[in-house]
Amino acid sequence: MEERRKAIQDRIREEAKELLSKKAVDLIIGFGEWTLPLRTTPIFVRNPEGADHLIWNSFCENNLATYLHKFSHFKVGVVAKGCDARSIVALSLEKRFKPDQLYLIGVPCQRMVDRRRVKKAVKGEILHAHEQGDQIIAEGEDFRTELKRDDFLYPSCRVCTHRTPTQANVLVGDPVEESPLAEAHPEVKEFEKKSQEDRWRYFEKESNRCIRCYACREACPMCYCTECFVDSSNPKWIEKGFSASDLEFYHIIRAYHQAGRCSGCGACERACPMEIPLTYFTQKLNQDVKELFNFETGIDPEAPPPLSTYQTEDRQEFIK
């Protein structure tokens, strides 16, 4: 596993160097090391020498597709995991950038580690952490804990069935076996067993922690509206205060606006400072879109977005 990660990292750097030397792109967006353990940060490389700062490990959790909006005037090379690549396909379907503006460096993903779960599994602050084989070694002031990597993956990564980018300009590793570690959308199936009353209470409890920081919205590559519905004052859908109803409204609609567009990357959940389990919304919507319309975001670049098309035989058993 170690070798695989290193090989991918080397290939990413090679690819970046070549693209930048040939001036095929203006910049490369990838991951770099920064100050905290268990984390990487998005970096923006403009010279071939800078390519050595690009890294690859199990903490490359951000969806870099979200930067395409910011850098829409440039030719950009992006390091993309399976989910990120699917977001990019969805964005190109929505014509957010010209096809020749983007060079997709596809990385078959080994699944990302949930740094919050790792932090909660140890007593004390983690000062250093690194991967070793299939383990995470977390070290603090007075402890050194070895954790099995597969026990600490993000929920969205555990159920992922498309870890290999399908539409990349280059794949920097061998495609991975696509069996999920957990049954597709297990949280959804578990959750659906609960009573309506319980489900509502859970939704209320989780969504009411929201502080309207919009980290979920900004981290999501599909949220790029110049005026988000929350900022609309005429009509004013919701206020900017904290009525429970408005908080719930925000989350229902933000999730709903991703129906048929969400790649299930989990960036929203990872960005939330209040640890709201946002993927329990998106997984349900993705599951329904698959079941109802046989559509999965970002798999077929020719397939039209499901909510702007139809089949005459679409299901309608719920309509009187």
Added chain:
Amino acid sequence: MKLKLDKKDLGSFLQNLMDEYDLFAPVQLAEGVSVYKKIDHPGEVDLSTSNPQKPAKEVFFPQSETMFRYGKSGKQNEMVSTEEVIRERILFGARPCDIQAVSITDEVFLGKEYTDVYYLNKRKTTTIIGMACDHPLSTCFCSSTSGGPFLRKGSDLFFTDLGESFLVELLTEKGMAFLKNKFFKEANTKEISLAEGIEEKALKMTDASVPVEGIDKRLDLMVESPFWGRLHEKCIGCRVCTYLCPTCHCFDIMDETMTNGGQRVRNWDSCLSPLYSQETSGHNPRPTNRERTRQRIMHKFNYFPKNFGRAACVGCGRCILYCPVHFDIRQAINWTSAKRLKLQRGEHSTNP
């Protein structure tokens, strides 16, 4: 004379206080997530985190606050003020960084010319019981911002966690009013020296190397530096840093209209939102993320020091811990130091 409170008496101590005061303390909302809230019973208090996500400024400057209500009651027009604070309050368990931040927000809301009555009413009715930071995190740099894990300034009472008990120091007149509290006992020399040892250890743990000193002068030279064009790149423009920052104080006032009346509400706002500086004409003086991130740094480390003599940062490290893209303000501050500025012009953009 130093006092102590046995941990087994903490619940009763707090319950006793709640008879007279509204008690605000850190409360856990989910595993690893806590905020300052008014508590209904002492069991809610969670002192296990190094710092709650949301800062203590919330107690004086709530995230959403009704300023007044207006409407019709029968045929009469009414306006109802909501500025009064009826009960005295206690802020319990705030760390020295959050308390130092309160003195910074005091500069803004309790100025010589303008006094914010909503903030003032809460501030003057609150007694602050600070909690020493016995185990700062590696992201804490309060020592770089004239603070420290055992900074007592701003606290009326100051607690230090000794394991089985808290050392209690009464620091101000408000604090001395608790001298006869039935739960406080006299601390013995062993406990006092234990506290001193914890303090000594903690003082070594925070980062005093971040060059906040003199940053305002360095930033004066950098307003149009290409530095900003690189610094903002990874920022996604969410509001996490501003909302979790104990000194950030921007707000938005809106009228919420209802069927037969309404209310005026003040909510936290963020300079990182494009709408924040959007003018009615459509012009936006901070049109891109570059201008907005520059503004944030300049406000904290240049404009505020010019107005009030100190940086609007207490080194709590929340912005570092919770930023979705791992923006590190310590790095940004480091890069403003003159030596680095020369270097960075030749460097690639991974090092803005």
Added chain:
Amino acid sequence: MANAIESNWEPKILAFLCNWCSYAGADLAGTSRIQYPPNIRVIRVPCSGRINPLFILKALQSGIDGVLVSGCHPGDCHYLSGNYIGRRKSATLKRFLEYLGFEEGRVQFSWVSAAEGGKFSQVVDEVTQDIKKLGPAKRFVKREDYRGPGAKGSSENPKNLNP
């Protein structure tokens, strides 16, 4: 549940009717003097595909007890495919709301043509009975009325987490 419903509580139901079919069908029910429960308030929209989930949520938030969306039968849409798109959006939204814990039956959908005055009244009757069984809407409702000094306004409710 029966205790919660006072015997004289009447649900308020919002009906979004497409102009070309369902609204005309409702008109026909009226001109044919077919009786149906008076609980619905009608909003005429050009097409069932116009329905934005924001409308439905805003209605529920305002205290509306039930929402009915009605359009032309598949194949009969005046705008050719509006109702097909509306069908997809409705299916997705309905499933999502029920998953989150909204009561099943608060938001309902129907196809009613301009000639189906009878069907319209039947649909309204069914929907009204369903909503009556569910009781007044409590989940998600936001207070929106000012009620005198010290009244709790829309931004304050027991779940407000701010001090």
